[in-house]
Amino acid sequence: MTDSSNTMWGGRFAAGPDAIMEAINASIGFDRRLARQDIEGSRAHAAMLAAAGIVSSKDAEAIREGLLTVLSEIEAGVFPFSTALEDIHMNVEARLKEVIGDPAGRLHTARSRNDQVAVDFRLWVRDQCDAADGALAALMRALLAQAEAGADWVMPGFTHLQVAQPVTWGHHMMAYVEMFARDRGRFADARRRMNESPLGAAALAGTSFPIDRHMTAEALGFDRPCANSLDAVSDRDFALEFLSASSICAMHLSRLAEELVIWSTAQFRFVKMSDRWSTGSSIMPQKRNPDAAELIRAKIGRILGATVALFTVMKGLPLTYSKDMQEDKEQVFDAADSLMLALAAMTGMVGDMTANPDVLRAAAATGFSTATDLADWLVRALGLPFREAHHVTGRLVALAEGRGCDLPDLSLSDMQGVHPGIAQAVFAVLGVENSVRSRTSYGGTAPDQVRAQIARWKEALA
Numbered sequence: 325m326t327d328s329s330n331t332m333w334g335g336r337f338a339a340g341p342d343a344i345m346e347a348i349n350a351s352i353g354f355d356r357r358l359a360r361q362d363i364e365g366s367r368a369h370a371a372m373l374a375a376a377g378i379v380s381s382k383d384a385e386a387i388r389e390g391l392l393t394v395l396s397e398i399e400a401g402v403f404p405f406s407t408a409l410e411d412i413h414m415n416v417e418a419r420l421k422e423v424i425g426d427p428a429g430r431l432h433t434a435r436s437r438n439d440q441v442a443v444d445f446r447l448w449v450r451d452q453c454d455a456a457d458g459a460l461a462a463l464m465r466a467l468l469a470q471a472e473a474g475a476d477w478v479m480p481g482f483t484h485l486q487v488a489q490p491v492t493w494g495h496h497m498m499a500y501v502e503m504f505a506r507d508r509g510r511f512a513d514a515r516r517r518m519n520e521s522p523l524g525a526a527a528l529a530g531t532s533f534p535i536d537r538h539m540t541a542e543a544l545g546f547d548r549p550c551a552n553s554l555d556a557v558s559d560r561d562f563a564l565e566f567l568s569a570s571s572i573c574a575m576h577l578s579r580l581a582e583e584l585v586i587w588s589t590a591q592f593r594f595v596k597m598s599d600r601w602s603t604g605s606s607i608m609p610q611k612r613n614p615d616a617a618e619l620i621r622a623k624i625g626r627i628l629g630a631t632v633a634l635f636t637v638m639k640g641l642p643l644t645y646s647k648d649m650q651e652d653k654e655q656v657f658d659a660a661d662s663l664m665l666a667l668a669a670m671t672g673m674v675g676d677m678t679a680n681p682d683v684l685r686a687a688a689a690t691g692f693s694t695a696t697d698l699a700d701w702l703v704r705a706l707g708l709p710f711r712e713a714h715h716v717t718g719r720l721v722a723l724a725e726g727r728g729c730d731l732p733d734l735s736l737s738d739m740q741g742v743h744p745g746i747a748q749a750v751f752a753v754l755g756v757e758n759s760v761r762s763r764t765s766y767g768g769t770a771p772d773q774v775r776a777q778i779a780r781w782k783e784a785l786a
């Protein structure tokens with residue numbers, strides 16, 4: 325380039341930047357992750373410039389070929405990244421000049437780094453939406469396999485983490501299938517909305533060159549070009565939507581992780597995590613710690629943190645581009661990496677864990693879990709109003725509690741002492757199997773309902 329004082333904009337600048345200015349300004353340390361997208365965008369741009377007669381076909385071909393050479397250098401790990409060249413866009417262009425010479429100077433016609441970074445980043449985030457979608461489908465399959473194995477295993481259902489009513493293992497697993505399916509839906513929605521091309525918005529106002537934005541949009545797999553050039557270069561909604569969807573997904577992962585942590589304790593023993601997802605203790609030989617589950621539980625912290633950080637960066641920015649927006653990338657990279665790792669670890673853990681049906685069943689029978697069944701029986705068999713049935717059942721629970729036994733352990737005469745109408749038939753509804761079998765309302769925990777949901781999801785995922 326022209327003079328030694330400033331490699332990038334020597335025309336206007338007499339002196340180079342202060343070293344600390346260079347340090348705060350450079351993004352090459354992280355935006356090198358956009359290299360593939362940057363080169364893809366530039367190749368589409370060069371082809372369009374030739375098609376529109378803005379550069380010669382010969383120059384455009386040299387540019388497109390040269391960019392592939394640059395890409396192969398980056399992929400081989402031999403590319404000489406330079407902080408003085410600030411970012412991935414300038415690094416690639418400068419290297420292209422070394423590889424192909426003068427035609428490289430024509431690539432940046434009718435384009436700015438503002439639309440360039442916007443297109444690169446959209447392509448990157450779009451790929452992440454697809455990756456999250458695939459990882460979520462894999463996790464749903466692992467949960468479905470667990471649900472199928474134990475569609476009718478009875479376990480306690482909780483509210484307030486107190487035993488509430490018996491449910492089935494399959495039903496509990498399928499609850500997470502529903503959550504992760506909604507997460508997939510959020511990534512799909514975000515992807516659909518972000519799939520517009522900012523390329524050709526140039527610095528902010530568009531360009532006087534006769535470019536074809538529809539051509540580049542199509543070449544890059546976008547549905548259409550963004551319709552407002554100011555919006556195109558300054559919008560980061562797509563990254564915020566990705567982060568928001570990631571945060572909700574991470575919250576779901578964290579809830580499941582929390583359950584696995586609790587369930588694998590000596591006090592619960594609902595599940596045994598496989599060795600592959602556990603760690604030992606350096607001092608306590610008996611320990612088997614659910615570290616993977618704990619780390620998944622924690623990932624929401626950084627993912628939600630990234631979301632808040634980017635909202636904060638964006639909230640006060642006037643149109644259009646401001647350098648603040650360079651702070652978008654690290655947040656999204658870190659959140660995406662964390663989410664993908666957490667999804668992969670959860671899928672492995674769920675696939676490898678072994679539930680303990682005997683322990684689940686025994687736990688389901690504790691805590692007067694069939695008290696609601698008893699109250700419902702009083703309504704059905706004796707015609708009691710539900711409020712009165714609730715009261716009678718409460719007295720029976722108190723009686724059992726006083727005796728230190730469960731409801732089915734009370735004798736018929738004990739029960740008749742509380743309400744004379746109670747008959748032997750009541751004992752049938754006090755069993756946990758009968759309890760879950762009776763919950764046949766749509767979406768309820770009856771094994772037939774659960775199996776119907778499993779079948780529906782298996783077909784949807786096939």
Ligand code: ARG
Nearest residue numbers: 351411437438441645649650
């Ligand atoms: N590295 C910059 C970023 O990530 C690229 C865009 C720079 N544009 C500019 N006008 N300085 O945002």
